[in-house]
Amino acid sequence: MIKRLALALLVLAALLAWPSPATAHGRSAEADVRFAQTIAGMELTVVVRASIRVPAPLQVDVVAHDPGRGGPVELAVRSVEDGASSAASVRIEAGRPGMYPAILRAGRVGPHELEVRAGAERSVLPFTLSVPRAPLWEVIVYASFACAAVALIGALVGAALRRRAVASGFAGAFAVAIVVAFTTGALSPWFAPEGAPDPRTLTRPNAQPLVEVAPGRPGLGAAFRLRVTLFDGSTGGLADDLAEHHAALTHLVVTSDDGRFFRHVHPIRIAPGVYEVGLRAERPGRHHAYAEFERTGAGGQLVSGAFTVDGTGHPGHAGHPAPTGAAPVTEPARPVAGRPVRITLDTGATALRPWLGMAGHLIVRSQDSGYLGHVHEARSMADATAVPAPDESVARYGPRLEFVFSFPRPGRYSAWIQYVRDYRIVTVPHVIEVAEEGSGR
């Protein structure tokens, strides 16, 4: 009787000690795929949430940072390999920024296309759907523990039945399995995990960009389209291998010469290698466009283009509404070229969500438009090394945003700080005068 009880307790202990593979892999923000998209007058981030397995429902969240006039957003996910697709739609409400979730279906892993349609616009975004796979060492550890549990039960049954040979055979198997499990577990840190490719091995040439507007000279107050076409310099074909870079395939900053017009938008992919965004001209004169993207295997690029808006005067609204709240503070108060400047902004909000993976963005342009700088909020940069792609559903920053920036040359700079409050993008324009070193100012 006591023996049977001991046997039952031991079996129970073995079962409790059993490591559960189901809890070994959680959903991580790291594996989410993010695409910021400026489509049909809306500023959205479409997030394909990481799945644990396929086939399974696939969660796709549409985060509306600027809902514009709202309307339906049609989503479709298609496997490139077998063509199987799944669709869903969300209805963005005008004046209601926020998270709009949709549930689609994923049948398999591998290359996929996410189609986003809104208004008359359609964007097709390539991505790879993957599910976490246990590394070999983990499989060996689990399998050894499974063998150990079976051997333990065998040994105990053998002992209970007074079959000495059986019991000692199972006991030996149990010991071997435990040694294998613990040895593999102890050696696991030496099995190199799959990481990001070494940036020093980047071998692809940069993409050759063409920045164009249609019509060629937009009229003041009129809508126009800005297109970035990427070519491969050697083949002359389109370069269609952009990597997700700060939660988008392409980031585009458009400013007027006087700095009063500023847009930070995310062109949609209308065809392989072709990115386009609809804008409205609000200031006359020369404009500068800067596109930031990363070609797979080639690293990041910043390219620029210019165009002129015809007309004179002021059609009314230009740039973003003046933000309420404190103005940015620079430290030292008179920045000097080549020396780091601390720029802080009190947002007055204690729960800021990351936008494009960061708590805040600082974009700086020289007066002659020849220089564009872009840095991220200092604390979220530290976070980003620990937690890749902080999740926009978690409010974790504020109220103070802090940037460190070194201006290359003396002169007047236009600066814009951007952050997200209650899902809405806030843009704070600022002008910074930078003195020459040793000028005694």
Ligand SMILES: [Cu+2]
């Ligand atoms: Cu951007």
